[in-house]
Amino acid sequence: MTLKQLRYLITVAETGNMTEAARKLFIAQPSLTSAIRELENEYGITIFERSNKGIEVTPEGEEFLGYARQVLEQADLIEERYTGSTKGKLHFCVSSQHYSFVVEAFVELLKEFGGDKYEFHVRETQTYDIIDDVSHLRSEIGILYLNGFNETVIRKALRDNGLVFETLFRAKPHVFIGKDSPLASKRSLTLKDLKPYPRLSYEQGSHNSFYFSEEILSTVDCDKELIVRDRATLFNLLIGMNGYTICSGVINEELNGPNIIAKPLKVDDYMEIGYILPSSIRPSHLTQEYIKALRKFARG
Amino acid sequence: MTLKQLRYLITVAETGNMTEAARKLFIAQPSLTSAIRELENEYGITIFERSNKGIEVTPEGEEFLGYARQVLEQADLIEERYTGSTKGKLHFCVSSQHYSFVVEAFVELLKEFGGDKYEFHVRETQTYDIIDDVSHLRSEIGILYLNGFNETVIRKALRDNGLVFETLFRAKPHVFIGKDSPLASKRSLTLKDLKPYPRLSYEQGSHNSFYFSEEILSTVDCDKELIVRDRATLFNLLIGMNGYTICSGVINEELNGPNIIAKPLKVDDYMEIGYILPSSIRPSHLTQEYIKALRKFARG
DNA sequence: GGTTCTCAATAGATTTTTTCTATGGTAATA
DNA sequence: TATTACCATAGAAAAAATCTATTGAGAACC
Numbered sequence: 188m189t190l191k192q193l194r195y196l197i198t199v200a201e202t203g204n205m206t207e208a209a210r211k212l213f214i215a216q217p218s219l220t221s222a223i224r225e226l227e228n229e230y231g232i233t234i235f236e237r238s239n240k241g242i243e244v245t246p247e248g249e250e251f252l253g254y255a256r257q258v259l260e261q262a263d264l265i266e267e268r269y270t271g272s273t274k275g276k277l278h279f280c281v282s283s284q285h286y287s288f289v290v291e292a293f294v295e296l297l298k299e300f301g302g303d304k305y306e307f308h309v310r311e312t313q314t315y316d317i318i319d320d321v322s323h324l325r326s327e328i329g330i331l332y333l334n335g336f337n338e339t340v341i342r343k344a345l346r347d348n349g350l351v352f353e354t355l356f357r358a359k360p361h362v363f364i365g366k367d368s369p370l371a372s373k374r375s376l377t378l379k380d381l382k383p384y385p386r387l388s389y390e391q392g393s394h395n396s397f398y399f400s401e402e403i404l405s406t407v408d409c410d411k412e413l414i415v416r417d418r419a420t421l422f423n424l425l426i427g428m429n430g431y432t433i434c435s436g437v438i439n440e441e442l443n444g445p446n447i448i449a450k451p452l453k454v455d456d457y458m459e460i461g462y463i464l465p466s467s468i469r470p471s472h473l474t475q476e477y478i479k480a481l482r483k484f485a486r487g
Numbered sequence: 488m489t490l491k492q493l494r495y496l497i498t499v500a501e502t503g504n505m506t507e508a509a510r511k512l513f514i515a516q517p518s519l520t521s522a523i524r525e526l527e528n529e530y531g532i533t534i535f536e537r538s539n540k541g542i543e544v545t546p547e548g549e550e551f552l553g554y555a556r557q558v559l560e561q562a563d564l565i566e567e568r569y570t571g572s573t574k575g576k577l578h579f580c581v582s583s584q585h586y587s588f589v590v591e592a593f594v595e596l597l598k599e600f601g602g603d604k605y606e607f608h609v610r611e612t613q614t615y616d617i618i619d620d621v622s623h624l625r626s627e628i629g630i631l632y633l634n635g636f637n638e639t640v641i642r643k644a645l646r647d648n649g650l651v652f653e654t655l656f657r658a659k660p661h662v663f664i665g666k667d668s669p670l671a672s673k674r675s676l677t678l679k680d681l682k683p684y685p686r687l688s689y690e691q692g693s694h695n696s697f698y699f700s701e702e703i704l705s706t707v708d709c710d711k712e713l714i715v716r717d718r719a720t721l722f723n724l725l726i727g728m729n730g731y732t733i734c735s736g737v738i739n740e741e742l743n744g745p746n747i748i749a750k751p752l753k754v755d756d757y758m759e760i761g762y763i764l765p766s767s768i769r770p771s772h773l774t775q776e777y778i779k780a781l782r783k784f785a786r787g
Numbered sequence: 788g789g790t791t792c793t794c795a796a797t798a799g800a801t802t803t804t805t806t807c808t809a810t811g812g813t814a815a816t817a
Numbered sequence: 818t819a820t821t822a823c824c825a826t827a828g829a830a831a832a833a834a835t836c837t838a839t840t841g842a843g844a845a846c847c
Contacts, residue, residue: 504794505794505795506793506794506795507794516794516795516796517795517796517797517798520795520796520797521796521797524796537794537795537796538794538795539792539793539794539795540793540794541793541794541795542794542795
């Protein structure tokens with residue numbers, strides 16, 4: 188008997204389906220089959236009744252599950268005490284700049300692997316904190332952008348913190364504006380078009396170097412500036428004040444509502460949006476799944 | 488964290504010495520070192536303070552040990568419920584004919600590996616039951632003798648039950664008599680000498696074929712027969728009735744007392760005393776240690 | 788003050804265990 | 818009848834545990 192076998196067992200029992208449980212556990216179905224079978228053989232009991240419809244817990248299996256839960260409960264106390272997180276619970280944390288596709292991918296991950304016990308975090312935060320979170324393993328993964336302007340500085344920060352950057356997509360700059368903005372009728376916008384309107388940007392804390400800005404072209408002069416920390420607030424101000432923000436142009440109506448629209452910005456610049464990971468540690472299965480989901484929702 | 492690591496941990500804490508604990512656990516010392524270290528790294532704690540004098544539990548280690556014991560307690564409940572034996576407890580069972588060296592080796596094993604939780608059995612029983620116990624895994628090992636007379640029959644029984652026989656030693660037949668017996672003065676005895684005295688032998692149950700007798704020469708006629716099941720009873724009768732019994736001549740004063748003496752028996756026969764094991768299963772570490780101890784105490 | 792002893796740590800090889808991929812078999816479903 | 822959704826099996830591959838041999842460090846001994 189190993190703790191691993193017991194955890195597998197519980198998942199199978201909860202799922203009612205070996206194949207599905209194996210997927211949740213990030214192992215191949217035959218591995219799970221043999222782990223469970225080994226447990227059954229060790230104690231000479233039949234925990235599950237197998238059929239081509241899935242599995243069903245036998246009465247003696249039910250009794251065994253009771254014992255198994257007791258063991259795991261105690262084992263989880265150790266995890267809680269010494270790691271601060273429950274092992275029974277899945278644990279996952281993303282630190283990111285404010286992109287809706289990050290949230291979309293996150294939702295997908297939750298739906299697929301959340302189960303009935305989890306603790307997932309989305310930390311939409313300042314650029315430097317993303318780097319800090321990932322390098323100190325507070326977050327499994329970070330999401331940020333590089334462009335010609337900030338690349339050298341950011342890449343150095345990544346190197347210094349033992350992180351690697353992987354590109355998700357390259358985006359042409361867009362401007363987010365409210366759908367009733369005077370600019371809404373244009374096909375594309377220039378910096379000159381934007382000049383009279385308030386510019387919205389995310390606060391970058393003490394590291395308020397331009398290099399850590401979430402928006403490109405932050406060095407361009409602007410008379411009206413609004414600085415916020417929250418994406419919803421930003422959107423509210425965008426609409427209320429006829430403001431704008433420069434970004435990757437990834438927009439999702441469901442998430443951002445129909446009141447925000449994106450317009451191409453006519454400048455010779457780009458944003459290379461990607462994720463960062465600690466270079467020395469292999470990403471967890473869950474992180475790998477999240478990256479898959481990111482690639483699914485991320486389009487330039 | 489694995490259950491194995493936790494069990495190792497407890498043993499180390501109890502033993503206060505990695506090297507010694509490794510021996511008790513039947514693993515190499517570096518294996519233990521790395522198992523413990525892995526546990527400490529996983530939770531970022533120092534459980535033991537190492538020195539060249541051994542190890543010492545730190546205060547935070549003490550706390551962790553508390554948690555560990557809780558987990559193992561629950562895990563042991565499973566073992567108890569489904570295997571009838573505690574895994575925390577060492578479990579060992581010998582089935583044997585009535586030889587004092589079997590008990591001596593058993594005592595040595597207990598002293599060395601008993602620890603503070605164990606369940607050890609000595610089943611001094613009838614020859615056929617020895618074979619039955621070992622083949623049905625009720626006992627780890629069995630001890631019995633072969634000679635020219637019973638060898639063919641016993642070896643067939645062993646084969647039929649998937650057992651193998653390994654010789655411990657070859658003994659010339661001796662006679663056990665009380666120290667005050669009229670025969671005590673002789674250097675050696677013949678069958679004729681014994682004729683007038685009661686012969687003691689062990690009961691062999693329903694399989695009372697001569698082949699399963701514990702004593703050689705059981706086919707020789709005898710007028711006075713006493714059949715017992717207990718070694719102490721046999722010795723009592725030996726003394727009280729001036730009886731005799733034919734055996735391998737292995738005698739230990741500490742165990743059998745000064746009232747029993749062994750005399751060589753002048754016959755052209757021998758006893759090949761050895762142990763039997765299931766051929767398909769590799770003997771446990773404890774069983775291997777027991778065999779070592781048997782070899783130490785067994786002399787023809 | 789050097790030598791020996793005891794015990795834990797390290798290195799590298801080896802064995803064992805776990806997990807994987809690919810495939811088979813079975814019963815329900817379309 | 819073909820397809821689908823399961824779990825089981827076999828053999829290869831990867832990962833983990835364990836082993837032997839050796840090092841290193843401090844205490845005890847002479």
